[in-house]
Structure formats: C-alpha cells, structure tokens
Amino acid sequence: MSLPAFAEPSPGGVVLHALTHYEPTHETDDPGPLGRWSSLRPVRGPQLTLVGPPAEPVAPTPEVLGRLVCHVLEVLDGRRSVTQLRTILSDPAYEALLTRLRMTTPGRRHRLRSLHTCYPTSTAVELSAVIEVSDRSKERPRIRAAAIRFDRVDDRWHCAVLRIL
Template structure:
C-alpha cells in the first residue's frame, strides 16, 4: 500500500532555520478526498483500470470497455498496437479529485521483471464517469 508523500527530509528543519529559531507555523494536513469521500469507489476505478490494461496488452477487446471510456480514448485504443507486457498485475492505485468534475488516478503495474506506472483520468460526461485518458508509462 502506498503512503502519502511527505516533504523531503532535509527541508524539515529549514523553516526553523530561516525564521531565526522560532517554530514555523504548522503546514496543513493532506486531505485524501473531500468530506464525502472520492466521487468514484476505488474498487470500481481499479476494475476499470485493470480492464483498460488488458485492452492495452491485447488480452481484451476494446468493445468490452466502451461504456467506461470516452470516445477519444476508444479511438486511441483501437489504433494503438498492443503493449508487449507479460502478465501485468495491478498493484497500488491512488486517486485525486480535480475540481470541478474530474478524478485523476495513478497506479503501479508489476510484471516478473519490471514495474510500470499507469496514469488515468476520469471525467463526468453526461452524468456518467468515463475514463478519458489512459497511459502506461514504461521505464526507459
């Protein structure tokens, strides 16, 4: 499970040094989502991202994810050649609300030899959450 990002360690005491020894004001705590929680259940996001990953690796047809994707992403998935990733497994997944009507997701995908990053964006289109951006970022 991924933990929230923290400030880089050497900068932890920098505020006190710059303020002449006084304690700097406390920084606000990170909120993972709004008071009502994320707009999409993370289990649903995980299943959509997993299905899109299967489409990108050639294990599933694009028609299986039509109801979950926007038209532009569907067209991209049809044209793009399948990725050569052997048996990918979706590991960690995180989501972030981007006001007013978007939800961005970052995930990690592991194989036997490599780890890949996945970025996705869900937008509220016609009162339905649809994935409009999906990218598997391969290591160089």
C-alpha cells in the same frame, strides 16, 4: 408598447395596424374590470417551496476505479475484448488503448500493484497507477506507470485520459 389604430405609411411603404385582440384600449375613462390579482385578501398556504442545493455528483470509490483499471489491464493481456470498454472510454482514450494494444507483445501479463486517487473537482477523478508487466520468457517483471482521468459527462463517468508510460 401600443400603436395608434392607423399609422401613416413609413418611407419604406409599411403601414402598421393595431391588433384589436392584443392591443390595449386607449380609453382612460373606464379602467375596466380588475384582474384576478386585484384581491386584497391574504393568500393561504405556503408561498414558497424551499429547495436545497443540488446534490454533488457522487464520485466512484477507489474500489470501483481499481476494477476499471483492471479491466483495461485485461484488455492489454488479451483476456478481454477492447470493445467491452468502448462505453466508458472517450475517443482519444479508446484510440490510445488500441495503439497500446497493437504495440503490446502477446503473452505479457499486467498486474495492478498500486492505485492512488485524487479528486480535483466534483466532476473529475485522477488516478496514478503502478503496473507490473511480466513476460514469460524473462525473470524480472518491468514496472510501468499509468495516468488516468475520469470526467463526469451528464450522468456517467467517462475515461477522458489513459496514458501508460
């Protein structure tokens, strides 16, 4: 949009002036030199570079997920510090693990009996686990269930939900 070189003051008292270096000239007699895009010669070489679709994020394997669950169980056993898992746990999952750690009686052993994985989307992995909790004073171990969800945030997988039932 171009404006005349001088404009009448508007009711607000603003006067607009053309910027000589930025505004096009209003002379129609001389079209001026043609720009660099006026060449009628065909362009040589490739015009477009074809790019494939972005790669889907690679979900962790069940073996890697099993190791992560075992790390959580080692925290509950007292064999691993909870701060070692801080980088992979979201804030709610970290708080849930701290709460579970405060409620766990010392001397119990947690063992992963089975792990089932589900990949609902390319950026989420859901796990259901069966955990055996044995107490040294009791003969029969107790069976617990766990629900865990890993979400992909940027380039890393974070544990978004950690529930031991």
